[in-house]
Amino acid sequence: MKNIVLGLVFILGCNTHIWSQEPDALMINTFNRKTTSLNGVWHYIVDPYENGYYNYRYEPFDQQEQVSANAYFTNTKAQRPSDLIEYNFDESDTLQVPGDWNTQKEKLYYYEGTIWYKKSFDYTKTEDSNRVFLYVGAANYKTEAYLNGKKLGAHLGGFTPFNFEVTDLLKEKDNFIIFKIDNKRSKEGVPTLNTDWWNYGGITRDVKLVETPLTYILDYFIHLDTEDNHIIKGEVNLKGEANSAHEVTVEIPELGIKKKLVTDASGQGSFEIKSRKIDYWSPENPKLYEVSFSTNEEQLKDQIGFRTISTQEDDILLNGEPILLKGISLHEESPITKGRANSRADAEKVLGWIKEMGGNYVRLSHYPHNEHIIRLADEMGILVWEENPVYWTIQWNNPNTYANAENQLQEMMQRDKNRAAVIIWSMANETPVSDVRTAFLTNLIKTARKIDSTRLISAALEQSSDPNNPNIKHIDDPMAELVDVLSFNQYIGWYGGTPDLARITEWEITQNKPVIVSEFGAGAKQGLHGDRNTRWTEEYQEYLYQETLAMLQKIDQLKGMSPWILVDFRSPRRPLPNIQDDYNRKGLISEEGKKKKAFWVLKGFYDTWNKSGNK
Structure with a gap:
């Protein structure tokens, strides 16, 4: 879709009204899926007044029919000498992702507010019919996510993962992801305004693209029965074609287990397997089994231990x-x-x-x-x-x-x-x-x-x-x-x-x-010695x-x-000079x-x- 620059405003096409939405259902075990890392160098812009998100009437750009070219998520470049564009990601400074901004840049050590991140990349799917998801391990605290100028959605919370499907927005060349990350504390937040740890801002965990077949394994939960530790129970949840049953094979080769189940129309299925050969996981014996889940389109493996806790x-x-x-x-x-x-x-x-x-x-x-x-x-x-x-x-x-x-x-x-x-x-x-x-x-x-x-x-x-x-x-x-x-x-x-x-x-x-x-x-300052009552x-x-x-x-x-x-860890509640120096001791x-x-x-x-x- 061609963007037409008209002074300070450009039209995003037919579907111009872009609203915030929740992330897609969270997929598990991205460690063992086909992924492409987007970690590394990202360009960033510090935006304490959120000029890249709101117009001068404090109206969000991404909820307007005509979006300003100075909305940072558009990544607009001047096309003519007369164009007024007041930002440029490609000429801005960089941060490493994953990583907090506080310890990467001295000027951002105490910063709380909005920073925009941008990453450009090319991507070719292994199969044309496959789906692709953008997965973020965590970003603190509120994230607004955009791909190629289109809003994917928003996520609240600084310590848990989220993902958005991006299949229909990806191109083979010249994609750009832009995140608006805001780590300002708020009364209604979780956590709220007052904590005793450092409010690290930024994209603090891995970012990756996850490629799946059209119908994919979204979720599973496999564990011992709470009443009989010789029984392995499990649930599997597929996502994809609606109103279509699928066969899933669960295998634990080391235990000689191979179990087939058929999901219902919602993509869910469950199973029970009895085995008297289970080597139970414990601190003394952290035994992990390779467990695989297979459909006609996909195989997903995990390393799982079996134990009970009560x-x-x-x-x-x-x-x-x-x-x-x-x-x-x-x-x-x-x-x-x-x-x-x-x-x-x-x-x-x-x-x-x-x-x-x-x-x-x-x-x-x-x-x-x-x-x-x-x-x-x-x-x-x-x-x-x-x-x-x-x-x-x-x-x-x-x-x-x-x-x-x-x-x-x-x-x-x-x-x-x-x-x-x-x-x-x-x-x-x-x-x-x-x-x-x-x-x-x-x-x-x-x-x-x-x-x-x-x-x-x-x-x-x-x-x-x-x-x-x-x-x-x-x-x-x-x-x-x-x-x-x-x-x-x-x-x-x-x-x-x-x-x-x-x-x-x-x-x-x-x-x-x-x-x-x-x-x-x-509290104790390492290397500081004296009387036990000091x-x-x-x-x-x-x-x-x-x-x-x-x-x-x-x-x-x-x-x-x-x-x-x-x-010892950083905390803004701990300012005592020469002892704490911003550290809980x-x-x-x-x-x-x-x-x-x-x-x-x-x-x-x-x-x-x-x-x-x-x-």
């Missing part, structure tokens, strides 16, 4: 046996680039430290992390807590906020529901008790259980002090009745008192459920860990912990990769903490 009274059971979760919390920052983590090398480094610590478990805080770390945890045998970014105080009574939170939860679960390492879906962190908050989280739990009944549900709950004795703590959060595992954060000795207060603090927990202490810790020294942090671990062992129901935190390892004394305290504890727990 609770029985105050025990957590992995494959029917009690397990202690020896863990640590982690933010998604790269130990290599010091920005937002996005690579397998990042994951190898941090998960290697957890193994060195004697850990078997990681709490991925406070949002879904990238798929590399989830898949590597599968390979290495590290159990995973994944968390929806419902954090602190958000707009509990706002229907749009709830819809956003639910959508991010669904996208997280959709991507990772076939990973054996993931054992806990967390709904929220440190949310103050109220009726509207409890209703909000209750509905999220209902959604999570509907999608996946095979995993545990938790959240970092609120706790309270006994009115007659402030040194006795309770969990009286109403969410305690709905979760499978009781989890709470506590900072005795850091935000309240000094570490010796731990000696006289006790928990009286009335619910007969396992307990995971989801956070505890203290804050910010390694000795203070070491002392707090010693006293806290002794205190927590008094909790009979304690079955896991994830202290705060593995590595509660890490057991500095941002430079140097271990603090408390690392070895926790390692010593994990080396001796056994499955008998505290009984």
Whole structure:
């Protein structure tokens, strides 16, 4: 379609009215599909006033019959010397994708607002009848996506994937993708305005084109039956020709399994397979099987482990046996680039430290992390807590906020529901008790259980002090009745008192459920030494860990912990010069990769903490 430049306005053709739309149904397992990477160098334009999106009346260009040539998503070039075009992507600076803009360009370190990204490419399909999707691993926070000047749609949320079908818009030559990425925080957002981590902006995870046949495997979920661990159950969902049944073959060659099923008119089918030869996945034996799904048009493979996770009274059971979760919390920052983590090398480094610590478990805080770390945890045998970014105080009574939170939860679960390492879906962190908050989280739990009944549900709950004795703590959060595992954060000795207060603090927990202490810790500047009662020294942090671990062992129901935190991470709430310098210093390892004394305290504890727990 030829664009005709008319002064400052050009006509987009017959279908000129372009409206925002939701992404297409999220496909899973892009790791094993035919893909073309669009990572690498992208041109960018900083647009704090959003001049490339709104006209001077603050009306969106992409919702107008005649669109200004100065709408950045058109990528318009001047055709005549008299044309007034006030931008040029091809002569603008560049950023690497994936990557945050804050750590790539010093001038963007604190920037919150809109930046436009542009990438040009050629593409030829392997089969003319095939479909092509644009898949984005994550972009923070609101993304408006355009291909060749046409709007694909928009996505909200900075930590989950999304995709748009682009089949009909692709050309063999001279395609251009433009993203408007806006990382401004908002009251109605998820998370909301106030967090304790860096608001990295940009296209922070992989971007790729995914090519599929006309009817393709959109989704599948394969797992052990919760009642009989000799039965493998599964569901498959195809997308393509409507009202047409298709045969799907499920194979697990190592188990000698080959099962055929026929999908219904909606593209859905299910199966059950019995096998007494299953080698169950565990931290000691992270066994993954190659599983393939085949239709007449497509074969898709995945690497899947089989295990059960459940609770029985105050025990957590992995494959029917009690397990202690020896863990640590982690933010998604790269130990290599010091920005937002996005690579397998990042994951190898941090998960290697957890193994060195004697850990078997990681709490991925406070949002879904990238798929590399989830898949590597599968390979290495590290159990995973994944968390929806419902954090602190958000707009509990706002229907749009709830819809956003639910959508991010669904996208997280959709991507990772076939990973054996993931054992806990967390709904929220440190949310103050109220009726509207409890209703909000209750509905999220209902959604999570509907999608996946095979995993545990938790959240970092609120706790309270006994009115007659402030040194006795309770969990009286109403969410305690709905979760499978009781989890709470506590900072005795850091935000309240000094570490010796731990000696006289006790928990009286009335619910007969396992307990995971989801956070505890203290700040320390690596290399700063002094008396154990001097804050910010390694000795203070070491002392707090010693006293806290002794205190927590008094909790009979304690079955896991994830202290705060593995590595120091950036936070704008931490400005103390020469100590914090924009870093939360509660890490057991500095941002430079140097271990603090408390690392070895926790390692010593994990080396001796056994499955008998505290009984």
